[in-house]
Amino acid sequence: MKKIISFLSFILLLTCLPAFTQAAEPKQYNDEVNVSVYLKSNLTITLNGTYQLVNKDTGTKTAVPESTVLTVSKDTSGVSVIYTGFSQKSAKGFDLQELSGTSKLAVFTADTPLRRGATSSYEIIKTFKAGESANYLDSFTNAQGQVWYKVSSGSLSGWVLSTTVRLSDASSLSTAKVSNGTTYRGSFFLKPNGSQVEIINFLGMEDYLKGVVPSEMPASWPKEALKAQAIAARSYAANTMMLTSTAASQVYKGYSGEDSRTNTAIQETAGLVAKYNGKPIQTFFFSTSGGRTANVGDVWNSNQASYPYLVSVDDPYESSPYSSWSETFTSAQLLKNFGFTDTSATIYDLSLSKTGANG
Incomplete structure (x- = not known):
């Protein structure tokens, strides 16, 4: 009988405990891509959401209040980040990580002990440093009239005195606006690059595409065209370790460039890529073919054997103002471009010794 009572008491205790929320951890992205967006x-970076700043020299983590404006600069000792009440330098730079998994955060305004119970007599199991954060779970006012918050951090949970805690709501969508005028989803690496700071945007493939597709094709075009562009852009990104935000790889305008029509096309093709022998292909794309595409080996002197699928085919559907065009050069320009420095040289004839597969 005693065993039954003990078992029932244990079950009752479990049902009375507050429900734990998922830990506020750096967000993990499916099919993460890295994009260099600013140098x-x-x-400055203006935050609209829940982030933490990680010093890559020391590993120190600091929760950053929402709507904070970070001032970032490069000097001889590395990257410097400053905002109200905070200033740090790091030779290796900083990670600015988007946090997810909780509806409310406890942000510590001073070093704060985490205790097993809601009075100062309980054992300290961890001390949070000023600027760190934990997941807020519950609140309790003890017999002394003190308000304590129940929080969790990793595998630990306990109580902290409320006097050194600021509660903050976590945003469902976190974005950051950079001083280039563009707002981005995801997380960031503030990386030293020579005398400058390079911002590398980390985010999931599908969110990345939301900033690419309407930047490479008008969002007003038919949905099937948008879906084809989404597949091409996804396949290209799957083959590239580090992307840029320009036409050097694919034009990417972040959250600022998104459009609901292209977002729908991306969603309807989620995860689809073009493949050759089971692997995503390198999908170079362009506005105009002139009526027939070229072999890749004819364009960049590439090894055609490395891209057996990038071969010349007819393009009867093209309707472009750039399908046919002409360019005029003087004799002096041609001589200079072919390496003739003697100004007395004369052109007598020109002949084309080789044409591409597209003529």
Whole structure:
């Protein structure tokens, strides 16, 4: 009988405990891509969401209040980040990580002990440093009239005195606006690059595409065209370790460039890529073919054997103002471009010794 009573008491205790929320951890992205989006010696980042700043020299983590404006600069000792009440430098730079998994955070305004119970007599199991954060779970007012918050951090949970805690709501969508005028989803690496700071945007493939597809094709075009562009852009990104935000890889305008029509096309093709022998292909795309595409080996002197699928085919559907065009050069320009420095040289004739597969 005693065993039954003990078992029932244990079950009752479990049902009375507050429900635990998922830990506020750096967000993990499916099919993560890295995009270099900005390079400057001095810049600002305005946060709209829940982030933490990680010093890559020391590993120190600091929760950053929402709507904070970070001032970032490069000097001889590395990257410097400053905002109200905070200033740090790091030779290796900083990670600015998007946090997810909780509806409310406890942000510590001073070093704060985590205790097993809601009075100062309980054992300290961890001490949070100023600027760190934990998941807020519950609150309790003890017999002394003190308000304590129940929080969790990793595998630990306990109580902290409320006097050194600021509660903050976590945003469902976190974005950051950089001083280039563009707002981005995801997380960031503030990386030293020579005398400048390079911002690398980390985010999931599908969110990345939301900033690419309407930047490479008008969102007003038919949905099937948008879906084809989404597949091509996804396949290209799957083959590229580090992307840029320009036409050097694919134009990417972040959250600022998104459009609901292209977002729908991306969603309807989620995860689809073009493949050859079971692997995503390198999908170079362009606005105009002139009526027939080229062998890749004819364009960049590439090894055609490395891209057996990038071969010349007819393009009867093209309707472009750039399908046919002409360019005029003087004799002096041609001689200079072919390496003739003697100004007395004369062109007598020109002949084409080789044409591409597209003529």
